[in-house]
Amino acid sequence: MSPASLSVISGAVTVRVPAKINLHLGVGPLRDDGYHDLVTIFQALSLYDDVTVARSAATTVTMSRSGGRGADTESVPLDENNLAVRAARALGEHVGRDPRVSIDIVKRIPVAGGMAGGSADAAGALVALAALWKLDISRAEILELAAGLGSDVPFSVQGGTALGTGRGEQLMPVLARGELHWVLALAREGLSTPKVFAELDRLRENRADEYSGANPRPDALVQALAGGRPQEIAPLLHNDLQPAALSLQPALRRTLRAGIDAGALGGIVSGSGPTCAFLCSGAEDAVAVAAELSGAGVARSVRTAAGPVPGATRKPPEE
Numbered sequence: 001m002s003p004a005s006l007s008v009i010s011g012a013v014t015v016r017v018p019a020k021i022n023l024h025l026g027v028g029p030l031r032d033d034g035y036h037d038l039v040t041i042f043q044a045l046s047l048y049d050d051v052t053v054a055r056s057a058a059t060t061v062t063m064s065r066s067g068g069r070g071a072d073t074e075s076v077p078l079d080e081n082n083l084a085v086r087a088a089r090a091l092g093e094h095v096g097r098d099p100r101v102s103i104d105i106v107k108r109i110p111v112a113g114g115m116a117g118g119s120a121d122a123a124g125a126l127v128a129l130a131a132l133w134k135l136d137i138s139r140a141e142i143l144e145l146a147a148g149l150g151s152d153v154p155f156s157v158q159g160g161t162a163l164g165t166g167r168g169e170q171l172m173p174v175l176a177r178g179e180l181h182w183v184l185a186l187a188r189e190g191l192s193t194p195k196v197f198a199e200l201d202r203l204r205e206n207r208a209d210e211y212s213g214a215n216p217r218p219d220a221l222v223q224a225l226a227g228g229r230p231q232e233i234a235p236l237l238h239n240d241l242q243p244a245a246l247s248l249q250p251a252l253r254r255t256l257r258a259g260i261d262a263g264a265l266g267g268i269v270s271g272s273g274p275t276c277a278f279l280c281s282g283a284e285d286a287v288a289v290a291a292e293l294s295g296a297g298v299a300r301s302v303r304t305a306a307g308p309v310p311g312a313t314r315k316p317p318e319e
């Protein structure tokens with residue numbers, strides 16, 4: 001049954017949640033608690049998962065790919081470990097409600113792709129359940145619950161363009177003028193976020209003399225985003241995790257080169273990878289770059305997306 005018909009029959013609620021990329025990702029030294037201090041600029045892009053919740057006799061989660069395309073969902077747990085289920089349990093506990101609901105996810109965000117797909121589903125479940133249960137809950141409470149579920153979950157709730165500090169969960173909106181046009185190269189195999197951080201720690205240990213641990217705010221990029229000129233933004237894209245992602249998946253070097261050869265202004269590994277994001281000078285250029293990159297055979301699939309877009313947003317029930 002489609003989410004739309006579900007919504008008519010049972011008062012189900014569907015929330016659409018965007019993927020994120022990191023335009024800047026600065027990683028500080030490993031902390032005693034096992035995390036790293038991050039300084040990051042997130043941007044939410046027009047590539048979405050849809051999360052539909054409805055009352056049910058038991059807590060269940062299903063996941064489908066949009067039209068048979070989209071993300072690889074086989075590796076995603078459909079039990080208590082699913083991040084959307086964890087979000088339902090956390091919200092139920094917080095407000096003292098029985099969290100028995102069905103959760104149906106239409107997945108388009110690549111799994112283990114460095115685009116916060118799991119976090120998006122957690123954010124979607126929080127916002128959808130708050131609506132289903134008609135909760136009188138503040139945005140701040142939702143964001144606090146979101147932070148308890150994962151570092152990227154608050155941004156998935158919030159969307160737009162934002163500076164993230166701490167583990168990435170402390171957010172401040174960043175002014176980004178206009179719309180940026182991106183091409184995304186989705187890789188054939190995912191990368192585990194903890195493994196990429198561990199690889200960065202290993203690389204840094206080997207060259208500790210070069211690595212100061214300083215992690216400054218990306219002021220030049222913040223200024224360029226306010227100006228809205230992609231030509232000025234592109235050279236300022238930066239990701240400290242990129243060398244670690246490239247070390248674990250050397251083929252990504254070819255992908256990054258192919259994007260630039262295809263005419264992108266700049267390219268970067270998104271978060272912990274392996275998705276590569278290429279900034280283009282406009283919507284038409286993005287379509288041309290995507291076509292050429294598809295032909296280069298360096299990615300599982302290639303798509304265009306624009307940003308910034310809003311965070312988790314309720315979809316109106318369809319007729």
Ligand code: ATP
Nearest residue numbers: 075076082083111112113114115116117118121193
């Ligand atoms: P990030 O960019 O936040 O580091 P990611 O995009 O690289 O994350 P995810 O797609 O969020 O990676 O998946 C990370 C892991 O979480 C996967 O191994 C997956 O099995 C697990 N997971 C649990 N629930 C979900 C979910 N609803 N969607 C996707 N992955 C999930």
